[in-house]
Amino acid sequence: xxxxYMKDMYDFADSDVIIAGAGSAGLCAAYELSKHPxxxxxxxxQSVAPGGGAWLGGQLFSSxxxxxxxxxxxxxxxxxxxxxxxHVVIKHAALFTSTIMSKVLKADNIKLFNATAIExxxxxxxxxxxxxxxxxxxxxxxxxxxxxxxxxxxxxxLISACGHDGPMGASGVKxxxxxxxxxxxxxxxxxxxxxxxDAIVKGTQEIVPGMIVCGMEVAELEGAPRMGPTFGGxxxxxxxxxxxxxxxxxxxxxxxxxxxxxMNPLRKAA
Numbered sequence: 001x002x003x004x005y006m007k008d009m010y011d012f013a014d015s016d017v018i019i020a021g022a023g024s025a026g027l028c029a030a031y032e033l034s035k036h037p038x039x040x041x042x043x044x045x046q047s048v049a050p051g052g053g054a055w056l057g058g059q060l061f062s063s064x065x066x067x068x069x070x071x072x073x074x075x076x077x078x079x080x081x082x083x084x085x086x087h088v089v090i091k092h093a094a095l096f097t098s099t100i101m102s103k104v105l106k107a108d109n110i111k112l113f114n115a116t117a118i119e120x121x122x123x124x125x126x127x128x129x130x131x132x133x134x135x136x137x138x139x140x141x142x143x144x145x146x147x148x149x150x151x152x153x154x155x156x157x158l159i160s161a162c163g164h165d166g167p168m169g170a171s172g173v174k175x176x177x178x179x180x181x182x183x184x185x186x187x188x189x190x191x192x193x194x195x196x197x198d199a200i201v202k203g204t205q206e207i208v209p210g211m212i213v214c215g216m217e218v219a220e221l222e223g224a225p226r227m228g229p230t231f232g233g234x235x236x237x238x239x240x241x242x243x244x245x246x247x248x249x250x251x252x253x254x255x256x257x258x259x260x261x262x263m264n265p266l267r268k269a270a
Contacts, residue, residue, distance in 0.1 A: 007155040008111050008113075009113075009184075011111075012040060012042040012111045012113075012153065013039075013059075013152075013153055014040075014153075014155075014236060015040045015041060015042040015153065015154070015189065016039045016040045016041065016155065016156050016157065016249060017033055017039060017040075017041045017042075017155060017156065017159060017249075018041075018042050018043075018044065018130065018131055018153060018155035018157070018159070018171055019041065019042070019043045019044070019072075019158075019159045020118050020156045020158060020159065020160045020161060020162050020171075021043075021044070021045065021046075021052065021160070021161035021162045021215070021217075022043050022044075022045035022047075022050035022051065022052065022101075022112060022114065022161075023050075023051065023052020023054060023163055023215060023234070024051075024052060024053070024054040024096075024097070024215070024231055024234040024235065024238065025161040025214045025215025025216070025234045025235075025237050025238040025241070026045075026052070026053070026159065026214075026215065026238065027041065027050070027100050027104055028095070028100065028159035028211060028234065028235045028237075028238025028239055028242075029075070029159050029161065029214060029238040029239070029241045029242040029245070030043055030104045030110055030238075030242075031077075031100055031103060031238075031242075032111060032238070032239050032242035032243070032244075032255065033109075033125065033242050033245065033246070034104055034107035034110050035254075036105070036109070036246065036251060037107070037108065037109050038109070039109055039246075039249065039251070040109055040249075041109055041110045041111070042111050042113060042153060042155065043110065043111070043112045043113065043116075043205070044106075044113050044116050044117075044131065044133060044153070045112060045113070045114040045116065045225055046115070046116065046118070046136045046139075047114065047115070048114055048115045048136075049114070050101060050112060050114055050193060051097045051101065051266060052095050052163060052166060053163070053232065054093055054096065054097045054234075055093055055094050055097055056093050056094075056177055057093050057229045058229030059229075061202060061229075062091070062092045062093060063089050063090060063091055063092065063093065063094035064072070064090040064092070064093075064096055064229075064231055065087050065088075065089055065230045065231065066087060066088050066089075066090065066113045066230070066231050066232045066235070067086060067087050067194075067197055067230055067232030067233065068082070068086050068087065068088065068232070069084075069232075070231070070233075070235045070236055071088045071232075073235050073236075073239070074088065074090070074096070075101060077099050077103065078099075079094075079095060079096055080095075080097055081098050087230070087232075088207050089135050095225050096222070096231070096251065105257065108245040109168045115135060115136050115137070116131065116133050116134070116136060117134055117135070117136040117139035117140075118131045118132065118133055118162075118171060118172075119133065119139055119150050120132035120150075120175065121158070121172070121175055121176075121211075122152060122154060122195035123181075125181070126132070126151050126181075126208075126209060127208075127209040127210040128158050128208060128209065128210035128211040129151050129154055129155070129156075129210060130152060130153050130155045130158070131152070131158065131241030132150045132151070132152055132156035133150055133151050133152065133153055134148070134151065135270045139193070139219075143184035150177060151258070156210070156249060157210060157211075157212065157245045157248045157249065158172070158210060158211045158212070158219055159212045159214060159241045159242075159245055160172030160211055160212065160213050160214070161214050161215045161217060161238065161241070162215075162217050163215060163216045163217060164188050164216040164219055164220055164226070164237060169191060172211065172213065172216055172217060173185055173207070173220055173221045174196075174211060174220075176207070176208060176211070181208050182208070182221070183267070184208065185221055186199050186222070187218055187220055187223065188216070188219040188224065188225070188226050189219070189223055189225040189226060190224070190225060190226055191225060191226040191227070191228050192225035192226070193225075193227060193228050193230050195224075196219065196224055196225040196226060196228070196233065197227060197230060197232055197233030198233070199218070199219070199222060199224035199225065200214075200215065200216065200218045200219060200224060200227065200233040200234070200237050201236045201237050201240060202223065203218040203219075203222045203224060204218055204237045204240045204244070205218075205239055205244070206244055206248065207221065210248075211242050212244050212245060212248075213241075214237045214238055214240065214241035215234055215237050215238065215241075218232070218237065239255055240255070242255065243255040243256075256259075
């Protein structure tokens with residue numbers, strides 16, 4: 001156990017892509033990148049349990065709502081659903097999360113480091129070049145102990161999928177504001193599900209050299225509305241982030257760079 005984990009830390013200390021956050025957007029990005037076995041991808045998740053808010057639907061209900069055409073992604077994952085107009089319903093959100101997680105973790109080029117917090121960014125010559133990490137329990141207890149120095153993980157591209165604001169949410173864009181690389185973060189607006197999903201997908205972007213923002217962290221950055229318990233936008237945002245990461249690495253992507261909810265399906269025409 002110890003030998004394997006330490007080897008993983010060594011092997012992924014210099015990765016092609018680092019994904020900050022293993023929620024729905026981060027996992028979708030990782031899934032798309034798993035199709036490129038020569039790309040080394042490290043996922044950093046501060047919680048013991050990955051999945052973010054994708055284990056349940058709204059108000060702790062069990063079903064998951066997904067807006068079309070993101071159902072094509074569910075078809076690829078072979079996740080069953082019921083069709084309800086412009087949306088589909090998965091009988092339990094955990095079915096989606098456990099399925100995509102199992103596919104991601106089976107990939108030899110992907111490694112999940114959970115219970116690991118990102119404390120800072122590595123920036124060299126104006127470009128994000130990795131992250132500063134520590135055990136989450138250490139990060140949460142810096143104020144109770146003497147100095148406990150971190151570790152570092154370098155990467156050519158960072159996908160920041162840290163979610164909306166909270167104790168450890170939106171940490172990527174908040175740090176960029178702290179150091180002056182982003183002028184203003186308006187914060188997430190009030191709930192408007194449809195507008196929020198459109199805005200999240202549209203706003204998924206390389207915000208500074210070397211760092212792509214996706215998922216609900218986009219709402220904090222752009223002032224987009226709160227999304228609520230609907231997950232199509234998160235899936236497409238994660239896919240788009242993967243495309244942008246591949247593009248940054250100079251690798252041809254099978255995904256369409258202009259993803260939106262008007263597309264059907266989300267992939268390039270043959």
